[in-house]
Amino acid sequence: MNRIFRWILWIAGIIILLLYPWLFGIYDTNVFVLFAIFALFAVSFNLLLGFTGLLSFGHAMFFGVGGYGTAIALTRIEGLALLPAVGIGVLAAILLALILCPLLVRVSGTAFAMLTLAFGQLLYVLALKLRDLTGGEDGVGGFPIPPFTIPGVVSIDMTDPLKFYYFAMAVIILSIWVLWFFTKTPLGSVMVGIRDNANRVDYLGFKVPQTKAVILVFSGAFAGVAGSIYAIFQNLISADDAFHVMNSFAPVLMTMIGGVASFFGPIWGSAIFAIIDEVTTRYTERVELVIGVILILVILFAPMGFVGFYRIVKEKWSSRRSSKATMEVSS
């Protein structure tokens, strides 16, 4: 019964996703793409915070490098196809993770947060200063967006927002699925062990730094995917979009609001963010003010975020129902 219900839910979700552009129009479709990009970004971030216990204040560096990688590749290499362009962005993010991981895997807690913050800021400054490569404050924009092609089969124009929506969704959902699968593998369970008690993981015969390095590369790679899709979606990537410290805080806030203890929490967080952003901008420019108030309320009253809050309510509800049932039986 439960299984069938879950399947129905999945199928309904997929149908809604497929029909979304027709149901809500192109403006809301673009809002949805942005939400999905940040959902992937936040999920990749939560691999570190929620599953490994590492708070990163510089996760935007992987997002940014992914975005710049794709944007620069499309600007410089003539006739580059779409998927290789995304691939170059992701490879750039992986490369960054590989370069940083010898340092990052040795630390945890505050030191990890500060180191990631420092590297994030370093990349922000580099993006501004290396004008020849990154275009300085203007960023890299107006690059040609190649169609999605499978040679000899199809060629789909990606400048059409509707078609791009399907492409972006396919990439993002596949990425989130890979990350979800990652948490279910043996390595994923070692990862949770590191969060709970890194010392004991060592004493059970696992190499903690090496495991953390693999997680870091995974997390960075998929933040890179998000950044790469973002760059293509906006046809622009700039230092403020990519590397600004607020962009590093976005996944932190989304994860906190959505629920750190759950895989899907950050997706909810990203959705809540997108909705708040849409609603508030109709009345005021001060979106951060509203987000700030909500964050305070969440931390005070629902420290496990939206998902945690939902679980508590559900538990209360079912226990009330079951106690009612037992009362009826006893009376």
Next chain:
Amino acid sequence: MSILETNGLCHDFGGLDVLFDVKFEVKEGERHALIGPNGAGKTTLFNVITGTYKPSGGEVFFKGKDVTGFKPHQLVRLGMGRSFQITSTFTWLTAFQNIRMGILSKRGIRFNLFQKIDKMRDVTEETDRVLKRINLDGERNIPASMLSYGKHRSLEISMALATDPDLVMLDEPTAGMSKDETHHAVELIRRITEGKTAVIIEHDMDVVFSLADRITVLHLGRLLATGTPEEVRENQDVKDAYLGEMEE
């Protein structure tokens, strides 16, 4: 044949000598108790042997191999297991998941990214077998932090054995337990260390004399005596050390 041997082992914390010239030997297949008054350096000796600290002097041999300064995971892979005096489990994970970590390590499943762990039937079966053996099958899906103290300690001890080590080092396995819980723990230790070599730090003399084949006494960082329970019981230095502590 000795499975573990230390030679002139020294350790100091910033000038304070905690271990001095310790020659400690454990024979294969025995249960060896390590005793001594508080502050004798028992846990430090454990830490130096199992890789928490690098000794400041001397050597450690495990199965005839020089393992001085090896990291904990290297020693575990060579067949050494360890439990902690202060319970050190994965508190958010269930009893099942805690033990499963040891089983994964034992089977060398470390960087597997292509299989769901829940679908690895042999891992699940083996973990359930271990849980049954340590009487925790009723608590299979309870987070470690929610277990009763006695059960939590059993889990702590059993995790050291889940990797199927040849030598297991138990740091005060009965710490903080009631008489009843201690009795159960001793039975558990006796059962699961069958056919293995075990080194046990213990304060409870009843436990020591009922479990140990040989005893080593540590006092103020030095090795005071080592021998069978009878030998140690009759040793004058040991009597002095323990009586001396009582007089203070």
